[in-house]
Amino acid sequence: MTIKDIAKACGVSVSTVSRVLNNRPDVSEPVRRKVLDMVEVNGYIPNDSARDLVRSRSDALGVVVRGSGNLFFSAVLKTVAREIDRAGYTMVLRYIGEDDDEVKTGASLEREKKLRGLLFLGGRFDYTPAELAPIGVPYVCCSYTNCFGSLAEEDYCSVSIDDQLTAYRAVERLVELGHRRIAMLAPSLDDRSISELRYKGACAALRDHGIEPDPELIEVTGGCFDMPDTYEGMCRILNRGADFTAVFAFSDTTAIAAMKALEEHGRRVPEDCSVIAIDGIAVSEYVNPTLTTMVQPTEEMGREGVRILLDSIEKGLRGCHVVLPTRLRPGGSVRPVSKKD
Amino acid sequence: MTIKDIAKACGVSVSTVSRVLNNRPDVSEPVRRKVLDMVEVNGYIPNDSARDLVRSRSDALGVVVRGSGNLFFSAVLKTVAREIDRAGYTMVLRYIGEDDDEVKTGASLEREKKLRGLLFLGGRFDYTPAELAPIGVPYVCCSYTNCFGSLAEEDYCSVSIDDQLTAYRAVERLVELGHRRIAMLAPSLDDRSISELRYKGACAALRDHGIEPDPELIEVTGGCFDMPDTYEGMCRILNRGADFTAVFAFSDTTAIAAMKALEEHGRRVPEDCSVIAIDGIAVSEYVNPTLTTMVQPTEEMGREGVRILLDSIEKGLRGCHVVLPTRLRPGGSVRPVSKKD
DNA sequence: ACGAAATCCGGAAACGTTTCCGGTAACGTT
DNA sequence: AACGTTACCGGAAACGTTTCCGGATTTCGT
Numbered sequence: 204m205t206i207k208d209i210a211k212a213c214g215v216s217v218s219t220v221s222r223v224l225n226n227r228p229d230v231s232e233p234v235r236r237k238v239l240d241m242v243e244v245n246g247y248i249p250n251d252s253a254r255d256l257v258r259s260r261s262d263a264l265g266v267v268v269r270g271s272g273n274l275f276f277s278a279v280l281k282t283v284a285r286e287i288d289r290a291g292y293t294m295v296l297r298y299i300g301e302d303d304d305e306v307k308t309g310a311s312l313e314r315e316k317k318l319r320g321l322l323f324l325g326g327r328f329d330y331t332p333a334e335l336a337p338i339g340v341p342y343v344c345c346s347y348t349n350c351f352g353s354l355a356e357e358d359y360c361s362v363s364i365d366d367q368l369t370a371y372r373a374v375e376r377l378v379e380l381g382h383r384r385i386a387m388l389a390p391s392l393d394d395r396s397i398s399e400l401r402y403k404g405a406c407a408a409l410r411d412h413g414i415e416p417d418p419e420l421i422e423v424t425g426g427c428f429d430m431p432d433t434y435e436g437m438c439r440i441l442n443r444g445a446d447f448t449a450v451f452a453f454s455d456t457t458a459i460a461a462m463k464a465l466e467e468h469g470r471r472v473p474e475d476c477s478v479i480a481i482d483g484i485a486v487s488e489y490v491n492p493t494l495t496t497m498v499q500p501t502e503e504m505g506r507e508g509v510r511i512l513l514d515s516i517e518k519g520l521r522g523c524h525v526v527l528p529t530r531l532r533p534g535g536s537v538r539p540v541s542k543k544d
Numbered sequence: 545m546t547i548k549d550i551a552k553a554c555g556v557s558v559s560t561v562s563r564v565l566n567n568r569p570d571v572s573e574p575v576r577r578k579v580l581d582m583v584e585v586n587g588y589i590p591n592d593s594a595r596d597l598v599r600s601r602s603d604a605l606g607v608v609v610r611g612s613g614n615l616f617f618s619a620v621l622k623t624v625a626r627e628i629d630r631a632g633y634t635m636v637l638r639y640i641g642e643d644d645d646e647v648k649t650g651a652s653l654e655r656e657k658k659l660r661g662l663l664f665l666g667g668r669f670d671y672t673p674a675e676l677a678p679i680g681v682p683y684v685c686c687s688y689t690n691c692f693g694s695l696a697e698e699d700y701c702s703v704s705i706d707d708q709l710t711a712y713r714a715v716e717r718l719v720e721l722g723h724r725r726i727a728m729l730a731p732s733l734d735d736r737s738i739s740e741l742r743y744k745g746a747c748a749a750l751r752d753h754g755i756e757p758d759p760e761l762i763e764v765t766g767g768c769f770d771m772p773d774t775y776e777g778m779c780r781i782l783n784r785g786a787d788f789t790a791v792f793a794f795s796d797t798t799a800i801a802a803m804k805a806l807e808e809h810g811r812r813v814p815e816d817c818s819v820i821a822i823d824g825i826a827v828s829e830y831v832n833p834t835l836t837t838m839v840q841p842t843e844e845m846g847r848e849g850v851r852i853l854l855d856s857i858e859k860g861l862r863g864c865h866v867v868l869p870t871r872l873r874p875g876g877s878v879r880p881v882s883k884k885d
Numbered sequence: 886a887c888g889a890a891a892t893c894c895g896g897a898a899a900c901g902t903t904t905c906c907g908g909t910a911a912c913g914t915t
Numbered sequence: 916a917a918c919g920t921t922a923c924c925g926g927a928a929a930c931g932t933t934t935c936c937g938g939a940t941t942t943c944g945t
Contacts (some may be wrong), residue, residue: 204902216925221903248655253901257930263592263636277618277937284639284859293657295604296637298625314589316634345722430830456827463830486615486797489771489804491832546931557895562933570893594931598900 204412212241224249229387232319256316264512265318267305269325273428274456275482275499276325279345280503281385290513294321301427306330310337320512323347329395332358341515344346345508346499347397348524357522360496360515362507366397366481369529370404373479374451376495376531378412381540382449382477385409386420388461389438389453390428398426401453401481419445427455431461448476448540455482462490462536477537481529492535500527545588553582565590567789568643578716596658597807604634606659608646610666614769617666619663620686623846624663627710632659632856647671661853664688670736673699674833682856688738689865698863701856703775703848707738707822710838710870714820715792716858717836717872718758719753722881723790723818726750729759729777729802730794731769739767742794742822753792762784769794771801778805789817789881796823803877818878822870833876841868 206224208215209215215234225447241247255261264287268276278455280296287294295316299308305328309321320486321342331353341360348361377385387405391398406416422436433452440465452458453506458480462472470476472492480487483498507525514520547565551558556575563571564579582588596602605628607611609617621637628635636657640649646669650662662683669685672694682701689702699765728746732739747757763777774793781788782805791806793799799821803813813833821828824839848866855861 219924231923250657250901251656252593252602255593256597256905259930283641284637288638294637296625296635297629298622315592317593430826459827459830463832466832485771486800486827489800491804491807560894572893591931598933
C-alpha cells in the first residue's frame with residue numbers, strides 16, 4: 204500500500220495525493236475529499252523513511268538522559284515523552300552513564316537518525332562552543348543552565364530551576380529555624396555541575412547568616428546522586444562525631460538515604476536532626492517522616508523543554524532560557540532546633 | 545557526504561562501498577581496508593532513511609510503557625534501553641495511559657516507523673489473537689504473561705515473574721510468622737491484570753493455611769498502583785476499625801503509602817502491624833522501616849525481554865516464555881505477630 | 886594449456902516519497 | 916477577442932541506499 208495505489212484508486216497523480224497529504228493549498232476540494240476517503244478506507248500510512256529521505260530530515264527528536272539514578276528525571280521524562288507525542292514527533296531515547304559524553308552521543312545520534320532536535324536531560328553540560336559544533340540541530344538542556352561562562356547565552360537554550368537560589372532557600376529555612384550546624388551531602392563540589400551550584404547556594408546562605416561552612420560537616424558522595432554513596436557519606440559524618448542539628452541533601456532520594464543513616468545511628472528525624480532536600484518526587488511525601496523539600500516543577504520542566512525545542516526547530520528560536528520557580532513543601536523532617544542544643 | 549563521495553574518493557563503485565559497509569564477503573582485503581579508511585577519515589555515516597527505504601525496514605524497536613506510575617518499570621526501562629543500544633538498534637519510546645490501548649498504539653507506531661519489533665512494558669495485555677493481528681512484527685510482553693487463556697502460548701513471547709506464586713510466598717511468609725488477619729491493598733481484582741494474579745496468589749496462600757479471605761480486609765484502590773489511591777484505601781480499612789496484624793501491598797510504592805496511613809493512625813510498623821510487598825525498588829531499602837519485599841529481578845527482566853525480542857526478529861523465535869524467579873528481601877517492616885494479638 | 890569455477894567488482898534498477906516545472910483550462914479584464 | 920492570471924494537476928527528477936545481474940579477471944584441476 205503506497206501512495207501510488209492511492210493515486211491509481213482515485214484516478215489522480217501521485218503528486219496530487221502527496222499534495223493532499225501534506226495539505227498544500229493547490230488542490231480542489233472534491234479531489235481532496237476523494238483522496239482523503241481513499242486513504243481512510245485503505246488505512247494507508249505514508250512511509251516515513253521515504254519521506255525522510257527526500258526531505259533529508261525526520262520527525263524524530265532525540266532525548267539523552269544522563270544520571271538516570273535520579274528519580275526526578277524519570278518523572279520529567281514522562282512529561283517530555285507526552286509532549287513530544289502530542290506535537291506529532293517521535294522520541295528516540297538514549298540513557299548514558301555518568302561518565303559518558305552527552306554531546307558526542309547526541310551528535311552521532313543526530314547524524315545517524317537525522318534527528319530534528321536534541322534534548323539533554325540532567326546532564327552536566329559544561330561544553331565549549333567548539334565541542335558543541337558537531338551538533339547540527341537545535342538542542343535544549345533540561346534541568347541545567349550553564350553558569351560558568353564557557354557558553355554564551357545565545358549559543359543554546361535551556362530550562363532549569365535556579366539551583367543556587369533553591370539551595371540558598373533550603374538552607375536559609377534551616378537557619379531561620381535556629382539551625383547553625385548544618386551537614387551537607389554533596390555529590391560533587393567543583394565540577395561545574397548542578398551539585399556545585401547547589402553547594403555554592405548553600406554556602407552563601409550560611410555566610411549571609413554569619414555562619415562559616417565547616418568542612419567537617421561536608422561530605423562529597425560521588426557524582427551520581429545515588430543512595431548507597433550518600434548513605435556512606437552520612438555515616439562518615441556521624442562516625443567522626445561531628446556536631447550538627449540539620450542535614451541538607453542535594454536530592455530527595457539522597458535525603459532518604461541520609462535519614463536511614465541517621466536513624467540507624469540513633470538520631471531521630473526530626474527530633475534530633477532536621478533534614479531538607481531538593482526535588483519533590485512523589486515518594487518523598489510518603490516516607491516517614493515526610494520529607495521537607497524544595498519542589499521542582501516536573502511538569503513544567505518537561506513541557507517547557509519540549510516547547511522551546513520545537514520553537515527552535517520550527518520558528519528559529521535561539522538563546523532562550525527559562526528559569527522555573529521552586530517552592531518549599533513543608534514535611535515532617537524539619538523542625539526548629541531544640542532548646543538543649 | 546554520501547556513499548557516492550566515498551566511492552569516488554576510493555576509486556571504486558558505490559556497490560563496493562555498500563558491500564564493505566555491510567561486510568559482505570565478496571570484496572578483496574585491500575579494497576575493504578581502503579574504503580574503511582576513507583569512511584573513518586571523512587566521518588561518513590550512512591543515511592538511515594535511505595537504507596530503511598530500500599530494505600523496507602528500520603533498525604528501530606518500539607517500547608510501549610503503560611502504567612508509568614510504577615517505579616519498577618522505570619528501572620526495567622533503563623536496562624531495556626541499554627540492551628537495545630548495545631545490540632545496535634534504536635529505541636523509540638511511547639508512554640501510554642492506564643486506559644489506552646497498547647496494541648493499537650504499538651501497531652500504528654510499527655507501521656509508521658517501520659519498527660522491527662515491539663516490547664510492551666507493564667501492560668495488561670489481555671488481547672485476543674484478532675486484536676493482535678494488526679501487529680506485523682515480533683513483540684514481547686515484559687512483566688506480564690497471559691494466564692487467562694485468550695492467547696495461545698505459541699502466539700506471543702513474554703518475560704515475567706510468577707505473580708501468583710510470588711504473592712503466595714509473600715502472604716505465606718506473613719502466615720508463617722503468625723499473622724492470620726492480613727489486609728490487602730489491590731489495584732484491581734478481576735481485570736485479568738497482574739493485580740488479579742497477585743490477588744489470587746494471596747488468597748490461595750490464605751486458604752492453604754485455613755484462612756478465609758475477609759472482604760473487610762480487602763480494598764481495591766484503582767488500577768494505577770499509585771500512592772494517593774493506596775493511601776486512601778488503607779485509610780478506609782483503618783477507619784472502619786478492621787482487625788488485622790499485617791498488610792500485603794501489591795507493590796513497593798503502594799506499601800510505602802500504606803505505611804504512612806498506618807503510622808498516621810497510630811499503628812507503628814512493624815510493632816503494631818507488619819507490611820510486605822512485591823517489587824524491590826531501590827528506595828524501599830532506605831525507607832523507615834526498610835521494606836520487606838519480594839524482589840523482582842529488574843536487570844534480568846530487561847535483558848531477557850530484549851534478548852527474546854531480538855531472537856524473534858533475527859532467528860524467528862516464537863512462543864518463548866521466560867519466568868524469572870523472585871526472592872524475599874527481609875526488611876524491618878515485618879515481624880512475628882505479637883503475643884497480645 | 887584449456888575450460889570451469891571462483892572471486893571480485895561495476896551498472897542499474899528499485900524503494901516510496903516530495904517538489905520543481907510546466908501545461909491545460911477556466912476566468913476576468915480590457 | 917485576445918491576453919494575462921489564477922487554479923489545478925501530471926510528469927519526472929531526486930533523495931541515498933541495497934541488491935540483482937552480469938562481466939572481467941584470477942585460480943585451479945586435469
